[in-house]
Amino acid sequence: MNVATDTRSRIIAAAKPRFHSRSYANVGIQEICESAGVQKGSFYHFFPSKRDLVMAVIDEFADEWAHGFVAEAFDPALPPMERIDYLVDAAYFWQKSIKQVHGRMLGCIFGNLTLEVSTQDDILRAKLLAIFSRAKSRFKATLEEAVAAGTIAPLDADLTAEAMLAYLEGVILLAKSQNDPEVIYRLGPAIKTLRVEKAA
Amino acid sequence: MNVATDTRSRIIAAAKPRFHSRSYANVGIQEICESAGVQKGSFYHFFPSKRDLVMAVIDEFADEWAHGFVAEAFDPALPPMERIDYLVDAAYFWQKSIKQVHGRMLGCIFGNLTLEVSTQDDILRAKLLAIFSRAKSRFKATLEEAVAAGTIAPLDADLTAEAMLAYLEGVILLAKSQNDPEVIYRLGPAIKTLRVEKAA
DNA sequence: ATGCTAGTTGACCGTTCGGTAAAATGCAAG
DNA sequence: CTTGCATTTTACCGAACGGTCAACTAGCAT
Known part of the structure; x- marks a missing residue:
């Protein structure tokens, strides 16, 4: 065994x-x-x-993140908004170290796979969607905590969380197109300016 | 001939x-x-x-956009910030109509190709990068006009333009992962909340 | 010792991949 | 009428693709 x-x-x-x-x-x-x-x-x-293999690979990446950077970033001891900074920083340093070793910026494997396969394989798409869904929940809880603490003005936490996730993926995409992790460094911090107001 | x-x-x-x-x-x-x-x-x-074919395809898509939605959206007659709204709307309606016909949300072909090939083919990556670069320029010029008109507070137009482009790509990515263009409708408008302040 | 099973091996399946080369065709200019 | 060039056809290349199969091996429980 x-x-x-x-x-x-x-x-x-x-x-x-x-x-x-x-x-x-x-x-x-x-x-x-x-x-x-x-x-x-x-x-x-x-x-x-082959699909079952890539699903296992997705799970491994997800676990690696969940127990690594994500766990560090979403540390309850940190002020909520700093957790988001931390996460963006983590993405930056990770991509930067990958480039140093590998010579290329590889980006986010979940985003990569999503755009490649999600029109062709609904099972893989569902798997990836679940990953994004969990990520969004982390953002959402953080935003709700920040609102409760009065750090930021009230907003639609659900949609803003989704917007932040989208932004992060988009920044990584653009960085990959330039093969340059510094794009994440330059654009990343603006994630906190994103806001979706609560519906009236 | x-x-x-x-x-x-x-x-x-x-x-x-x-x-x-x-x-x-x-x-x-x-x-x-x-x-x-x-x-x-x-x-x-x-x-x-095959690579030369896909380059031609990229060019066709780029032309189609440039002479279609993009030309309409970045109409100088429109107030600058409304152009951005228009562009997001155009992306939404386009993806929606594709889904109605095709049954699936296909997303942005430039983003799709970028994540698939840019680690494996620097020539294709450069081609895609040029597309993004032009798109960013449109955003940037629009933002500069809006600042000049006093519609929005001064900001770093270059970085904010890039951030907006990233956000748009990210929103389309997330929408594709859900096979649902409504994601663009919900998240798209928040693009205008993105801001990168001018460096001191 | 025997039988069961999880694991491993290596050969093999038909199909498709991107790409090539040579011969045939059509057409237009001299 | 012929030369020359662009276009098209057809057959073909070696390699790789995802996946299958039957035979074999090793370890463990009865």
Whole structure:
């Protein structure tokens, strides 16, 4: 069982950076297997299909974020609005370090996959949507706390949270188009100027 | 020459909706040729490579926008800030009509392609970057006009323009993840709340 | 020791991929 | 009437694609 777990996670470990740095369609099972030192038949013992692999990869990225930067950023000890700054900073430093190692800005794997596959695979789209939905909830709770604390004027927390998430993804997209994480540094802080007023 | 032009444009016409609704990697030359009623050898007479085709497709989309919605939105007769509203509205109605016909929200082809290929093909990335750069210029000029007219308080027009473009792309991304153009309707108007202050 | 099962192997499936080359066709200018 | 060029056709290339299958191995419980 330990060996089994190891093979499975070696496959995922080989797939992660590839899906992140290229695209879903551009990464083949064969390449992943070679890199993981696993036979193709063995791959299909653990994953019924390529889609199931990428779902596992999505989960791993999500967990990594949830227990890493996101947990740090949304620390209840921090003043609410500073959490958002922290998150944007984290995105910036992460992309910057990736570029230093890899030579390229890879962007957000959830955004990347969303635009690539969501017209072709509703199951993947739903998976990605769930990730975004959780992210939005974090923003929303933070905004509600900030409003309650009087840090910011009352607003529509739900829509503003969604707007902030959209902005973050958009900034990362633009940064990727320039292959330059500094775009995140320059544009990121403006996230706090976004506001959707409460409906009358 | 007329026949030649026709073949070439039939190829592009077949390729456009496919690249828009699926992805670069997922659309094959063969399929495009079949749909256009063109032989593969004939395809390679007009396009040296698949990449050259997608560049032509990008140009067509860019022209279509530039002479359509964008020209309408950035009408100098309109008050500057209303132009931005107009553009967001145009994006909304366009995506909505696409969904009515096609059943899916396809999003922005420039954003889609950017996230898919920009780590793998610097020439395509540069092409897409140029598109974004022009779009940003439109926003910037509009913002400068609004500041000059006293409609909005002075700000860093360059960075705010970039932020607005990022936000628009992000909103479309999120809408695509939900396969729902109404997201653009709900979040779009908040674009005007974005501000980057002038550096001291 | 035997039988069951999870895991592994490597060969194989048909299909599609982007791209090539040579021969055939159509057409227009000299 | 012929030369020359742009266009088109057809057949083909090697490689890669996602996925399947039957045979084999190893470990563990009865």
